[in-house]
Amino acid sequence: MGFQEFKPRQFQQIPMVVKNILIINVLLYFGTLVFGELLHRYLDLYPIGTPYFKPYQFISYMFMHADIAHILFNMLAVYMFGSILENIWGPKRFLNFYLLCGLGAAFLQLGISYYNNEYTILLGASGAVFGLLVAFAMMFPNTELQIYFIIPVKAKYLVIGYALFELYNGFFAHDNVAHFAHLGGLAVGIIIMLIWKKNKTFFF
Numbered sequence: 001m002g003f004q005e006f007k008p009r010q011f012q013q014i015p016m017v018v019k020n021i022l023i024i025n026v027l028l029y030f031g032t033l034v035f036g037e038l039l040h041r042y043l044d045l046y047p048i049g050t051p052y053f054k055p056y057q058f059i060s061y062m063f064m065h066a067d068i069a070h071i072l073f074n075m076l077a078v079y080m081f082g083s084i085l086e087n088i089w090g091p092k093r094f095l096n097f098y099l100l101c102g103l104g105a106a107f108l109q110l111g112i113s114y115y116n117n118e119y120t121i122l123l124g125a126s127g128a129v130f131g132l133l134v135a136f137a138m139m140f141p142n143t144e145l146q147i148y149f150i151i152p153v154k155a156k157y158l159v160i161g162y163a164l165f166e167l168y169n170g171f172f173a174h175d176n177v178a179h180f181a182h183l184g185g186l187a188v189g190i191i192i193m194l195i196w197k198k199n200k201t202f203f204f
Helices: 018-036 037-043 057-063 068-089 092-117 126-140 156-170 179-199
Strands: 144-147 149-152
Touching: 018 037, 018 057, 018 068, 018 092, 037 057, 057 092, 068 092, 068 126, 092 126, 092 179, 126 156, 126 179, 144 156, 149 156, 156 179
Parallel strands: none
Antiparallel strands: 144 149
16 A cells, blocks of 8 residues: 556556446436436435435435536546556445545535535535545655646645645635535545555455
8 A cells, every 4th residue: 555656558448347437427417418407306415304315315426417517527537546546456445435435525515514504415426536536646646647737746736735725615615516525535535545554455
């Protein structure tokens, strides 16, 4: 679990779990174009205790997206970082990591929303994606990534910058972005990576 050298040529093929995540997200996005709010009502994550809440929504919300920009950004990140991580970890460990980060994102955002007496509906893979990003940065901290395909920045600094950005916006921005969900996915990703590093093995 120590620092590794990143060799892009090792990860040219899209692995099984990443491929299925991409397919499911795309299919459900086109489904929302056909069925609209009906699909969102069943698969988005509604606050616990509200009429539309169902337990399975803790998983299904990760595969729903609001618009084309939302899904494109998330799926590009799943493809870029997820392919690398799944090829290193294998499909089972990667899927567990992805889902746990998504669950952590949901619980933190719903908890914060409940505390603030806000009615928040969650959808999108962003929380799980932030988990992938932090895992990549912890494994390949000095790999340069391109912000907007132009500005080079090392992975470790990109994650720190994103975390601070989301923390600030979580408290001060008034928008429809679930900033604490991003932080939840990132935090769970860090915790899992530290557990794996400490034990020198994978438990889930």
